[in-house]
Amino acid sequence: AKEAGRATTVVYSERVRDRRAGRLxxxxxxxxxAERGEFSLEYQxxxxxxxxxxxxxxxxxRWDHPEMGRIPPSHFIPIAEESGLxxxxxxxxxxxACKQARYWMQRGFPDLKVAINLSVRQFRDAGLLQKVxxxxxxxxxxxxxxxxxxxxxxxxxDLDRAVDLLQDLKALGITIAIDDFGxxxxxxxxxxxxxxxxxxxxxxxxxxxxxxxxxRAICQAIVSMAASLTLETVAEGVExxxxxxxxxxxxxxxxxxxxxxxPLSVGDFSTYLTxxxxx
Ligand code: C2E
Ligand code: CA
Ligand code: CA
Ligand code: CA
Numbered sequence: 001a002k003e004a005g006r007a008t009t010v011v012y013s014e015r016v017r018d019r020r021a022g023r024l025x026x027x028x029x030x031x032x033x034a035e036r037g038e039f040s041l042e043y044q045x046x047x048x049x050x051x052x053x054x055x056x057x058x059x060x061x062r063w064d065h066p067e068m069g070r071i072p073p074s075h076f077i078p079i080a081e082e083s084g085l086x087x088x089x090x091x092x093x094x095x096x097a098c099k100q101a102r103y104w105m106q107r108g109f110p111d112l113k114v115a116i117n118l119s120v121r122q123f124r125d126a127g128l129l130q131k132v133x134x135x136x137x138x139x140x141x142x143x144x145x146x147x148x149x150x151x152x153x154x155x156x157x158d159l160d161r162a163v164d165l166l167q168d169l170k171a172l173g174i175t176i177a178i179d180d181f182g183x184x185x186x187x188x189x190x191x192x193x194x195x196x197x198x199x200x201x202x203x204x205x206x207x208x209x210x211x212x213x214x215x216r217a218i219c220q221a222i223v224s225m226a227a228s229l230t231l232e233t234v235a236e237g238v239e240x241x242x243x244x245x246x247x248x249x250x251x252x253x254x255x256x257x258x259x260x261x262x263p264l265s266v267g268d269f270s271t272y273l274t275x276x277x278x279x
Contacts, residue, residue, distance in 0.1 A: 043057040044058045054273070148169065163195065219246070234255070
């Protein structure tokens with residue numbers, strides 16, 4: 001038993017070491033990725049539930065590593081968060097998405113709204129407000145065409161500061177969404193205090209909406225609570241027609257998911273635009 005225990009320990013510590021080494025390698029490569037032009041953005045369409053018109057798109061970060069190929073955000077964003085690299089990377093996302101959205105606006109889609117994910121770390125960064133102002137000025141994107149998505153955990157850690165910062169951001173004319181809604185602290189009283197515009201219902205509730213009574217009840221409750229607080233709702237991760245039908249019945253305002261479109265490269269999104277009427 002003793003021998004076996006030692007063997008397990010060795011294997012375990014090798015794994016930990018490998019994982020640490022892997023992490024470190026990723027972090028090192030992440031530091032250089034921006035200057036080497038390895039980042040890009042994909043854009044996933046967001047549609048009106050009632051009429052199916054294109055309302056906007058969510059910008060999603062992609063990293064094409066020279067040796068490892070495309071690395072999923074779920075893998076590198078946590079490393080970028082912990083190392084603080086997410087702050088400059090997030091700034092790049094903001095600048096790039098604003099410019100791209102402005103470009104599409106000027107080509108006949110003036111009402112498109114681009115949604116950008118903000119990490120908790122970025123939200124805590126003292127320079128955020130200034131960076132948003134700069135990105136809007138540099139791109140010429142009207143503030144009404146920009147939305148920032150923030151998770152509940154990012155807001156709840158310091159509610160007073162969150163209220164202040166969100167008020168300043170909203171004063172610019174941009175809109176604020178709570179991302180992955182329903183998965184966080186879910187203290188509903190804070191919703192009243194926060195100057196937000198929209199709740200994005202987390203995909204985990206959408207996946208069960210058509211065959212799980214609890215998930216359906218949760219979605220229904222979120223939508224009606226949001227309505228009474230004059231907040232909009234968007235469903236993310238809609239994958240099937242029956243999920244979409246449920247969301248229509250419930251009265252969710254906008255939808256996003258593979259059923260309608262995957263995240264698209266700039267070229268593919270341009271093609272998509274030519275085929276889809278915008279509101
Ligand atoms: P998220 O903000 O919740 O983004 C939605 C994720 O769901 C995206 O994954 C999207 O590709 C995926 N998705 C969309 N529709 C469907 C669907 O119908 N079914 C399924 N199964 N998935 C769907 P992605 O692009 O891998 O991004 C994962 C997460 O990484 C994002 O989750 C977000 O938290 C983070 N992320 C992505 N880009 C950025 C960024 O620019 N900045 C920051 N801070 N985080 C980002
Ligand atoms: Ca998001
Ligand atoms: Ca989300
Ligand atoms: Ca998510």
